[in-house]
Amino acid sequence: MSTADRETVTGIPPGIAAAREELTPMLSQYAELCADHEDALVLFQVGDFYEAFCEAAEAVARVCEVTLTERSDSTGDYPMAGIPIDNAASYLESLLDAGYRVAVGDQVEDAEAASGLVDRAVTEVITPGTVVEDDLLESGTTNYVAAVTHESEAPADVDPGPGPTLGLAAVDVATGECLVTAGEPGTVAEELDRIAPAEVIVGPGLAGGDATCDGPERGSTESEPAPVEFDPAAGDPDRTVHDHDPAAFERSAAVDRLESYVPVPERRFDGDAELRAAGAVLAYAEYTQGGDGPLAYVSRIRRYDPRDRLRLDAAAQRSLELFENRGIGASDTLFDALDSTNCALGRRCLERWLRRPLVDAAEIASRHDAVGELADRTLVREGIADALATAYDLERLVGRVSRGRADARDLRSLYATLAVVPELKATLAEGEGGRRSGGEVSGAEGSGAGGPETLPRTDHLRALRDRLDELEEVRELIDAAIATDPPQEITEGGVIREGFDDDLDALRATEREGREWVADLEARERERTGIDSLSVGHNQVHGYYIEVTDANLDRVPDDYRRRQTLKNSERYYTPALKEREEEIVGAAERADALEYELFADVRDRVAAETERIQALADALAELDALASLAAVAVAHDYVRPEVVDDPDAGIEIEGGRHPVVERTEDAFVPNDADLPRGSIAVITGPNMSGKSTYMRAVALAVVLAQTGSFVPAQAARLPVFSRLFTRVGASDDIAGGQSTFMREMSELTEILHDAGPDSLVLLDEVGRGTATTDGRAIARAAAEFVHDELGATALFATHYHDLTDLAAERERAFNLHFTATREDGEVTFLHRVVPGASSSSYGVEVAELAGVPAAVVERSRELVAETEAGAGAPLGPGRTDDEIAPDRGTDPDAEDVSLREFLAEEEADDLPAIEPADDPAAGDEADPDVDADPVTDADSGTGSTADAAGDVPPSVAAELRDLDLARTTPIEALNALYDLQNRLEDDDD
Ligand SMILES: Nc1ncnc2c1ncn2[C@@H]1O[C@H](COP(=O)(O)OP(=O)(O)OP(=O)(O)O)[C@@H](O)[C@H]1O
Structure with a gap:
């Protein structure tokens, strides 16, 4: 996509801008959202579709392969293209692949309840590095957006050193993981390659960003650092790189923002560049999530020093085929060979480990201890694998819960995952036979002469078991509140379990009784009227009705009121039916609304435990990764x-x-x-x-x-x-x-x-x-x-x-x-x-x-x-x-x-x-003595030179002596010998 193309479809499309003064209220609203999101293509909800107009519509039609239609109103004709909301994921993916950022303009009030124009707002900006939709994310992977900036000025008392210091911060918006570090450009480039973000935003003064997809205009900044050459896409040309609002990179803005995430950010981060990168990446993450303030689930902000891990640059990762196969030798990568994880959490953890191997011998030994124990205890390892195979992606689930995007099914998945924790704890402590190191099979654990064994055996696994927080209250809350097989939609009822809330139960009872009353009505009315063909039905427009065929109209009782005339029949209602209907509808509506309220409350209560759930997710992830390493060790x-x-x-x-x-x-x-x-x-x-x-x-x-x-x-x-x-x-x-x-x-x-x-x-x-x-x-x-x-x-x-x-x-x-x-x-x-x-x-x-x-x-x-x-x-x-x-x-x-x-x-x-x-x-080492005399003696019997060995002319002998064999290749030696031989033969002649 060319820059010019992008410019005409992000922000206000020219076709809309040209008619701005005379647009209808709806298109004016569209234009406003576009104006607020100059770096994105705005998709605008109209009923069941997301629409785009004019040049943006042409791009959507082309990229998503949907029909370009036209919207005509009193002010003119506007090209229009739409994608169905129910099925938006694949279209969004196409737009992201084509290099667009997409601002989703949703209807934020009930269209039926709205008087006049429905209120709309951008609820999310979808970008390659900040997508959170499960449909758009690969399972078990990380998806980071990173920010890079450089030290605005070195502190007065610090030697600025040989080069600039860059700050790097990356956040996985789906899971809330955030990494922050700093270093000279080479180190930061290496770290970028390890983190492998899908998208990078660069601070002011860093060359290498794509200024064409600027967000808001560059404003004045506190400091205008000298430009530093740095290409964040050097390790991966597919990485999306662009500038972002320079104000977000300012130190004071960064400190303000970070205060919502960590106490005293200035003390937590090592220097200005880190601080500003962290502030900016969080600002960008918030912006993409609708800009409603801090993302509460981004609670694991980890500052690290690259030297704390084995440093592997992009070239090493590539040539060793750790994550990417280059078609040399085999089709798999090291990660594939090592990945026997059972859930997305473990997969992501294993990838993180492999991208950052340890450098502390004690830490390494501790992991080996755990792998060794799991390799030995076959049944335990298999028990862990079975339990984790049913675990959902807790990190992404809790991210959705915290963002207020989780539905009832998500909560049920969360419940199902929490439910494996007690089982896992029990499994880890189980004494049973297993494979011991060296391959022999041990007897029953804990029954040895030394008395009962403490299980798990290793400190590492014991510590891990202690981190398996059962979160009983959360589990019980979800189980009590949420229906076992709830619908995806959370506003239409059916998500809250009976027995959880008395008011809701009363409303549902009223609704149920009303429906039962209606269900029995047909039999009662047939009996009362003597009309065997009488039927009771319901439709969306007229609600409940009693239908009588024309042949029986003379038997219709007086309390029947006509509702609708059909070709061969009439439809009626009675005052009692109408009353019941109102009761049913009223109860159902209030029940649905109450259910939504109850659901949102449960979701908020679960969200309040985000940090504990994330800590549990970390522990489960590590257990899965260790079990995977053990399984591979045993299998191979x-x-x-x-x-x-x-x-x-x-x-x-x-x-x-x-x-x-x-x-x-x-x-x-x-x-x-x-x-x-x-x-x-x-x-x-x-x-x-x-x-x-x-x-x-x-x-x-x-x-x-x-x-x-x-x-x-x-x-x-x-x-x-x-x-x-x-x-x-x-x-x-x-x-x-x-x-x-x-x-x-x-x-x-x-x-x-x-x-x-x-x-x-x-x-x-x-x-x-x-x-x-x-x-x-x-x-x-x-x-x-x-x-x-x-x-x-x-x-x-x-x-x-x-x-x-x-x-x-x-x-x-x-x-x-x-x-x-x-x-x-x-x-x-x-x-x-x-x-x-x-x-x-x-x-x-x-x-x-x-x-x-x-x-x-x-x-x-x-x-x-x-x-x-x-x-x-x-x-x-x-x-x-x-x-x-x-x-x-x-x-x-x-x-x-x-x-x-x-x-x-x-x-x-x-x-x-x-x-x-x-x-x-x-x-092992070539012996110079052997090298010094490469020509065999006469005994080797290899031709005329042997015959002449007795009387070698002095010139030939001198030349032979002067040959520097340490610096002579075999072929040069061969040529030299050939020359010498010829000269001997000439002499013989
Ligand atoms: N130890 C081994 N056992 C069995 N097969 C092997 C072994 N080592 C290499 N091979 C096979 O030989 C192929 C060539 O190996 P490799 O690329 O390491 O050779 P090379 O000496 O580096 O070759 P070149 O000099 O052409 O680069 C591999 O793709 C693999 O299939």
């Missing part, structure tokens, strides 16, 4: 990691697996990882051999462990990292306007700036996005920097073989590689990591596997062979030495050997034997 054979609170501890994983890939591979090959703190593992191996999967599996084990989950491995001993960085894969960022290489480099820059000894860094093929020489140089320099300067623990997968030399040169660098076998010309990847470096990528074979035409594959092989023989035409800069594999022929007896060993054997047949610098036989 995860192990409790030992988490070591020692800054020098490294990663030790035995038999580690990738939690997502292992579910799609029939035979996933587990691998070990032993990465001392501050070490860098250079990982080489053929394409498709498993390098990326391995690196990710290591990182995911760290993420899982710090989330509180067990990990897919036989055993794991892990440190606590503060930050996780990735530079994995080269994906085009066309939407972001960056080239692949540019993006690669900017991600690398972040890592090189911010990583430290507390970081885990994954680098996958850094440098491959540019010319080989440059790419190789960058890769090398980056690896050295990570090792020497940052001291981060790193895994570096590469096809640049020179990088394996790092192992010889740096104390904490070592090589790992992946193995393959070849049988009948076919390469089989073993997916097994072994120490040392490999020397080939099997690129041609992978191309063949991928279906590259045979002619191209064959030609590739020829070129590879030519180049390896040192005689071929150069292949150009796009090809690296290590990507060039010789045509290795077939070996039917191939065994499970490392690729390097395999190549060494094959090359010995027809080439001068080369012992590459990084022979895996040398162990």
Whole structure:
């Protein structure tokens, strides 16, 4: 949608503005609502429809695919389009998807009771980040709107530091959760990516907002801070970003507003930017909910420091496929693999945990304790799952209750959810058999020799059980008041249970007796008149009537009064019937009104317990998330990691697996990882051999462990990292306007700036996005920097073989590689990591596997062979030495050997034997002594050079001696040997 389009349909549509002076009262009312909501498309209730007019109508017709009609009145013809109110959700969704904010102008008085024009008001502004309608929200997800602003001025006594401080506040309007933090722009960008808001409003002076969808005009502000470059949509181009009323960002306005939510806001928030962001986001949330004042259910305003959680930026979340699948390897995400939750509360909690893994070893251990206990106690875990499967989304329900939007069904859902709490508490304390750690099944709990066991066993679960507030009064109130299967409509009766209110019962009794009297009337009148065909009926217009066919009119008694004449009959009423009717109608109307009053009162009484209900929702959510982690651990054979609170501890994983890939591979090959703190593992191996999967599996084990989950491995001993960085894969960022290489480099820059000894860094093929020489140089320099300067623990997968030399040169660098076998010309990847470096990528074979035409594959092989023989035409800069594999022929007896060993054997047949610098036989680190003499002696019997070994000319010997093998790639060595050999042959001639 272009800016111009949006401008003509938000605020007053030009067609209406042009006729403003002469509009009918109704369209004037529409114009006023539009004028008050310049940033939104106004939908205006007319009976059962929401209508829009003129340019706005054209947009609604186009986006919602509804018919464009016309409203004609004495002042002119106006295009009009409407959507049915009963079925509005899908249309609203289309409008939101098209980028509109929608102001809902409802009739706020009873149309029948109104004298003249019905009163209308905007009851809600629906925006992507503030929708609260269940129909428009995905179940079990969070939907945040965020506000970002910057420090208007640094306090005089505080060093302003190297850059601006930004404040970030986000609120989930459906559940009332509110998060507030601050930091330099990089940190705030990272936090925005974690919170992943659907919509962001930016404060004045922040560049990057979409000024075209401004709310009210920018007014004067207390302070006019210097503009700061910050793009809130950098991590997600789909995020809606716009400015909002600058006055809402002013400090004094923010403090005033926040006072309705928290005591002494100035003390609660850390600095000006946080305070102003929090004030603004709440102002915006209130505005979208109709602007009737504070949102009472936003009571959980949490201020946090990003450093209190494992920091994962958008690149890391993306490349590790935590929440979003990028189609690499498997179709699921880590979250999918981990999500065995039973209700929306738990799902949201698990997502929150995974977005913010812990960094406190004790907290992590405490979660592991709870997961371990639930993994052991199978029946308890299953009992929890069964109970929670019937729980509704308490957070959203209580939000609706508090906003006064809940209907009777919502209250019944709330009741049903509260009803599981006593059951859950009992389940947690139940002593019963279950799976113990290590897999054995225990006997009956609590019956051991040590006497009755206290259950739950762990402090974590005990504390959680104590937080399960049964809210008995609320439960009893709802059960006593609300009908068990109430209608959705709350103004038409049937929502309050009999026995709850005497007056209501009396009215309903009157109504019932009246109806019974009418029901018996037909029989009584037939008997009285002798007219067998006489009938009693009711319709909306005339009410009750007695109908007599024309043939029997002569028998109609005197007290019958004519009401209506039909073709073959007459309809009558009697004074007694009329009296009864008035009684019935009066009682029903008063009963309906009383029911609504009673219902609203019950809803208010429930709303008064919002905080307790939210606290219960938190506890249920955590219990579900823990039970889910335990269920996954049991189902997929995860192990409790030992988490070591020692800054020098490294990663030790035995038999580690990738939690997502292992579910799609029939035979996933587990691998070990032993990465001392501050070490860098250079990982080489053929394409498709498993390098990326391995690196990710290591990182995911760290993420899982710090989330509180067990990990897919036989055993794991892990440190606590503060930050996780990735530079994995080269994906085009066309939407972001960056080239692949540019993006690669900017991600690398972040890592090189911010990583430290507390970081885990994954680098996958850094440098491959540019010319080989440059790419190789960058890769090398980056690896050295990570090792020497940052001291981060790193895994570096590469096809640049020179990088394996790092192992010889740096104390904490070592090589790992992946193995393959070849049988009948076919390469089989073993997916097994072994120490040392490999020397080939099997690129041609992978191309063949991928279906590259045979002619191209064959030609590739020829070129590879030519180049390896040192005689071929150069292949150009796009090809690296290590990507060039010789045509290795077939070996039917191939065994499970490392690729390097395999190549060494094959090359010995027809080439001068080369012992590459990084022979895996040398162990974890390439041995410089082995590297120093790559040319085998005469015993290797590989051709004419052996014969000449006895009398090597001094020039050849000198050249050989001067070869710097630590810096020579295998192919360069091969070429050098070829030269030297030629010179020896020339000498022989
Ligand atoms: N340990 C494993 N066990 C079984 N299959 C695996 C294993 N590791 C990887 N695979 C399979 O091999 C495929 C390729 O793995 P991966 O992408 O990790 O290779 P790579 O060496 O990084 O390749 P490239 O160098 O081309 O990027 C995966 O999609 C997965 O299906």
